[in-house]
Amino acid sequence: MDTAARLFYARGVSNVGINEIIARAGVARMTLYHHFPSKDALIKAVLERRTAERDEWLDRAADMASEPLGRMLAVFDLFMEWAASPDFRGSPLVSATFELGGQLNAARPFAQAHGQRIERYFAEQAREAGLHDPEGLGQQLLMLLEGASVVVLVKGDAKAAELAKSAAASLIAGAAS
Amino acid sequence: MDTAARLFYARGVSNVGINEIIARAGVARMTLYHHFPSKDALIKAVLERRTAERDEWLDRAADMASEPLGRMLAVFDLFMEWAASPDFRGSPLVSATFELGGQLNAARPFAQAHGQRIERYFAEQAREAGLHDPEGLGQQLLMLLEGASVVVLVKGDAKAAELAKSAAASLIAGAAS
DNA sequence: TTGCCATCAGACCGACCGGTACGTATTATC
DNA sequence: GATAATACGTACCGGTCGGTCTGATGGCAA
Numbered sequence: 001m002d003t004a005a006r007l008f009y010a011r012g013v014s015n016v017g018i019n020e021i022i023a024r025a026g027v028a029r030m031t032l033y034h035h036f037p038s039k040d041a042l043i044k045a046v047l048e049r050r051t052a053e054r055d056e057w058l059d060r061a062a063d064m065a066s067e068p069l070g071r072m073l074a075v076f077d078l079f080m081e082w083a084a085s086p087d088f089r090g091s092p093l094v095s096a097t098f099e100l101g102g103q104l105n106a107a108r109p110f111a112q113a114h115g116q117r118i119e120r121y122f123a124e125q126a127r128e129a130g131l132h133d134p135e136g137l138g139q140q141l142l143m144l145l146e147g148a149s150v151v152v153l154v155k156g157d158a159k160a161a162e163l164a165k166s167a168a169a170s171l172i173a174g175a176a177s
Numbered sequence: 178m179d180t181a182a183r184l185f186y187a188r189g190v191s192n193v194g195i196n197e198i199i200a201r202a203g204v205a206r207m208t209l210y211h212h213f214p215s216k217d218a219l220i221k222a223v224l225e226r227r228t229a230e231r232d233e234w235l236d237r238a239a240d241m242a243s244e245p246l247g248r249m250l251a252v253f254d255l256f257m258e259w260a261a262s263p264d265f266r267g268s269p270l271v272s273a274t275f276e277l278g279g280q281l282n283a284a285r286p287f288a289q290a291h292g293q294r295i296e297r298y299f300a301e302q303a304r305e306a307g308l309h310d311p312e313g314l315g316q317q318l319l320m321l322l323e324g325a326s327v328v329v330l331v332k333g334d335a336k337a338a339e340l341a342k343s344a345a346a347s348l349i350a351g352a353a354s
Numbered sequence: 355t356t357g358c359c360a361t362c363a364g365a366c367c368g369a370c371c372g373g374t375a376c377g378t379a380t381t382a383t384c
Numbered sequence: 385g386a387t388a389a390t391a392c393g394t395a396c397c398g399g400t401c402g403g404t405c406t407g408a409t410g411g412c413a414a
Contacts, residue, residue, distance in 0.1 A: 012278035014191065018402060028362045029403085039402065089278070097331055098275035101189030101266070111331045139328065139337060140344040147324025151316065154274055154288045160316060167317040167348055174347040195372060205392040207374085216372065355414100362409070371400075379392070384385105 005046045009092050012099050013043055013107070040106060043096070047110045050092045054114060058121050068125040072141065072172060075121070076165035079145060083152045083161040090149040118142050131175040141168055182223045186269050189276050190220055190284070217283060220273070224287045227269045231291055235298050245302040246349060249318065252298070253342035256322060260329045260338040267326040295319050308352040318345055 003025035007016040018039055022029050036042040057078065064074035082088060089095060093114045096107035123138030131137055148164035180202035184193040195216055199206050213219040234255065241251035259265060266272060270291045273284035300315030308314055325341035 010278075012276070015278055017400075019400085029364080030405090031361055033403070034360075090275075094327060094331065095275055095278070098267075098272055099189070099278070101187075101192055101272070101276070108331060115328060115331050136340055136343075139340050143324030143328050143337065143341055143344070144320060145324065146327040147320030147322065150271060150323040150327065151292060151320050154271065154285060154292055160320065163313055163316050164320055166313075167320065170351040171344055171347055174351060194370075196370085206394085207376095208391055210373070211390075358411105358413085360409105360411090363407095365404105365406085367402105367404075369401080372398100374397070375395085377393095379390105381388100381390080383387085383389100 001042075001046060001049065004042055005049065005092075008043070008046055009089055009095070010087060013096050014099060044106060044110075047093060047096060047107060051110060051113065054091075054093075054117065058118065062121075068129040069172060072122055072125045072129075073165060073169060075118075075141075075145070076161070076168050079148065080158070080161040080165060083148070083158040088152065088158070090153045091146070094146065094149070115142055115146075118145065126172075126175065129176075131172065133175065137171065137175050140171055144168055144171070178219075178223060178226065181219055182226065182269075185220070185223055186266055186272070187264060190273050191276060221283060221287075224270060224273060224284060228287060228290065231268075231270075231294065235295065239298075245306040249299055249302045249306075249349060250342060250346060252295075252318075252322070253338070253345050256325065257335065257338040257342065260325070260335040265329060265335070267330045268323070271323065271326070292319055292323075295322065303349075303352065306353075308349065310352065314348065314352050317348055321345055321348070 004016075004021050007021060007024065018029070018032070021042075022032055025032075032042070036045060058075070061074040061078050062071050064077065065071045091111070091114060093107060093111040097105060097111040100107050119135075119138040119142045121138070122141045123134040126134035126137045144164050144167055148161050151160040152158050181193075181198050184198060184201065195206070195209065198219075199209055202209075209219070213222060235252070238251040238255050239248050241254070242248045268288070268291065270284060270288040274282060274288040277284050296312075296315040296319045298315070299318045300311040303311035303314045321341050321344055325338050328337040329335050
């Protein structure tokens with residue numbers, strides 16, 4: 001699963017075949033199919049694990065500051081760090097959603113939960129800080145985060161992440177008055 | 178090309194085969210290969226056309242208001258309209274970039290130009306309006322737009338587009354002082 | 355020791371992929 | 385009416401895909 005997760009993220013879910021996964025993992029074909037009935041199941045399992053990682057990520061952000069406003073901005077600090085890593089490819093859940101496209105999309109529910117989770121995190125902090133319309137602000141900050149992912153990925157330049165943080169600060173300031 | 182563009186957008190560039198394109202377009206295999214040497218060339222031609230559409234789109238936004246601030250927000254108005262259409266799937270250029278993934282990505286240059294074009298549009302209006310840091314603001318608004326695309330696509334709910342507009346208004350207001 | 359079970363290696367399957375070959379029909383040009 | 389260009393349909397190619405089958409190997413528990 002480590003191998004699959006790495007390959008899926010680096011080159012896309014449907015651009016990586018079973019053959020490559022088993023070769024790189026040093027595992028026999030039937031061993032993989034013993035644990036996962038199909039490639040789809042493997043994909044879902046990987047996405048599930050990504051979901052857990054995302055939760056840990058948010059927990060880390062929450063630990064980085066004691067004030068709700070700081071906890072909101074900490075997410076953007078962590079994102080800046082992540083975006084600067086050379087193999088950054090955006091959220092795996094969102095990537096997979098784009099990639100699988102179409103309507104019958106195995107990844108979309110995961111990406112949906114992903115967005116909802118981050119949105120709620122922001123909204124909770126915003127409510128605690130007494131800001132206006134915490135739900136709306138949460139969704140706006142989520143958009144900023146996803147947009148920054150896209151821009152960093154497309155431009156190949158992590159500087160956009162800093163602008164995302166300053167934009168977030170500006171939105172938060174606007175919701176404080 | 179109409180057929181290819183439609184199918185590519187609806188189901189993803191690599192999830193649509195040559196066979197389906199020629200079948201739906203009512204065209205012979207060799208006819209297609211007479212006009213485009215390979216599927217890659219067809220994809221590039223389609224993306225090229227999408228680029229032109231995007232330029233028209235921005236021109237329409239520019240015509241919707243006489244003041245630079247209005248011209249900036251008009252982009253978000255047009256986006257709201259677009260996001261509400263049932264077959265909305267985000268920017269075709271960004272989608273293709275995600276989908277093709279990897280490093281040798283035929284779509285990324287297109288998406289890059291796409292982002293740069295929108296960013297510059299915002300920056301020009303911002304400069305004309307005398308706002309602070311027009312380039313930075315332009316990139317922030319671009320992130321907002323791309324993020325809104327992602328959120329609308331993932332949630333399947335176009336309401337996020339309205340929040341994107343209000344966030345844009347807030348950012349613009351913040352840059353005015 | 356015996357039997358079980360996970361793992362291994364790799365041949366194999368049908369389906370589909372992008373792309374080519376080939377021969378025919380239609381249309382426009384002169 | 386001959387010529388050339390374009391379109392058509394379809395069989396076919398090699399390669400890759402996800403997934404199955406077989407048979408051997410080795411550790412572990414009863």
